Amino acid sequence: MAIKDLHHFLESYFTAHQCSIVHNDEGMLTIQLTEAMDRALMNRPFYWHYIKKMGYAGDPKQLTLITDPEKRDGKHEWIHFGSPRLHQILNHLHDNETYTKLFERINTNQKTALFPWLVTNVKISYEGKQKMDEMVSIGLHLINGTMKANMMDELRNKTIQASISDYCYTMTPMITLSSGYKRIERVLEDYIRNQQHDWAERSLETMEEEISLLRHFYKGEDQESDIRKEMDEIKRRYYPCIHFSVVNGGLFYLTEDAS
Structure with a gap:
C-alpha cells in the first residue's frame, strides 16, 4: 500500500511542477528547478528579492537528491522518509495543492465516458521512541466502489490534464466525497491494525x-x-501513537480501463 518507490514519487512531483529532470539514474535524481520551485524549496528569499529589485531574471538552482542510501556520497543530499527535505516537499503539497480536479487525456472522435476516482495521498506518522513516516496512495472508484492501493503508480502511466478532452464526458459519482473518504479512512485503520508494532x-x-x-x-x-x-x-x-493526515488528493476522471 505504501509509496515505497520514493524515487518515482519525487520524479512525478518535480515533473508536475514543470521542473526539468537533468539526470535520472537509479537512486539519484538531478532536477533543474523553476523559479517558483526554487523559491519554495531552496530558502533564498534575499537572493530573489535582490534579483527582482535589480530587474534580472534570476538563476534557479539545480537540486540533486539521493534516494538510495548505498549511493550516498557526501556531496549530494540524501532524502528519505522522515528527512527534513521530504517533510518540506510534503508540506509544500499540503499548503499549495491539497485538492485538485483532473482528467485523463483521450484522443478520440467518439463519445467517451470518464469515471470519477477519489485519490488521496496520506502520510502515516508513527511516533514514539523513534519517529517514522509512511506515504500511502489510495484510489476509490466513486461509482462501483473499487479501491486501489498505489494509485499514484496507476496515474503515472496516464496523461493527466486540467481540462476534459473533446468528445469526452464525465459520469456522475454514486458515492459522495465525504463517504468515499470515510471508506478510505477505514482501510487505513485496518492497514495499521494488521501491522506488527x-x-x-x-x-x-x-x-x-x-x-x-x-x-x-x-x-x-x-x-x-x-x-x-x-x-x-x-x-x-x-x-507510542499513530496518526495520519491527507497530504493532497483530488477527483480524477479516468477511462473505464482504469477500473
Whole structure:
C-alpha cells in the first residue's frame, strides 16, 4: 500500500511542477528547478528579492537528491522518509495543492465516458521512541466502489490534464466525497491494525524504564509536582501513537480501463 518507490514519487512531483529532470539514474535524481520551485524549496528569499529589485531574471538552482542510501556520497543530499527535505516537499503539497480536479487525456472522435476516482495521498506518522513516516496512495472508484492501493503508480502511466478532452464526458459519482473518504479512512485503520508494532512495544519498554529511573532518583523526596511534570514529559516522548493526515488528493476522471 505504501509509496515505497520514493524515487518515482519525487520524479512525478518535480515533473508536475514543470521542473526539468537533468539526470535520472537509479537512486539519484538531478532536477533543474523553476523559479517558483526554487523559491519554495531552496530558502533564498534575499537572493530573489535582490534579483527582482535589480530587474534580472534570476538563476534557479539545480537540486540533486539521493534516494538510495548505498549511493550516498557526501556531496549530494540524501532524502528519505522522515528527512527534513521530504517533510518540506510534503508540506509544500499540503499548503499549495491539497485538492485538485483532473482528467485523463483521450484522443478520440467518439463519445467517451470518464469515471470519477477519489485519490488521496496520506502520510502515516508513527511516533514514539523513534519517529517514522509512511506515504500511502489510495484510489476509490466513486461509482462501483473499487479501491486501489498505489494509485499514484496507476496515474503515472496516464496523461493527466486540467481540462476534459473533446468528445469526452464525465459520469456522475454514486458515492459522495465525504463517504468515499470515510471508506478510505477505514482501510487505513485496518492497514495499521494488521501491522506488527514491535516499535511500539520497544517504546513502551523504554518509557517504563525512564519512569522507573525517575522514581528511583526522587526516592524519599517530597516533590510530587516535579515527579508528575517529568513523568508527563517522559510519556509525551515515548508513548507510542499513530496518526495520519491527507497530504493532497483530488477527483480524477479516468477511462473505464482504469477500473
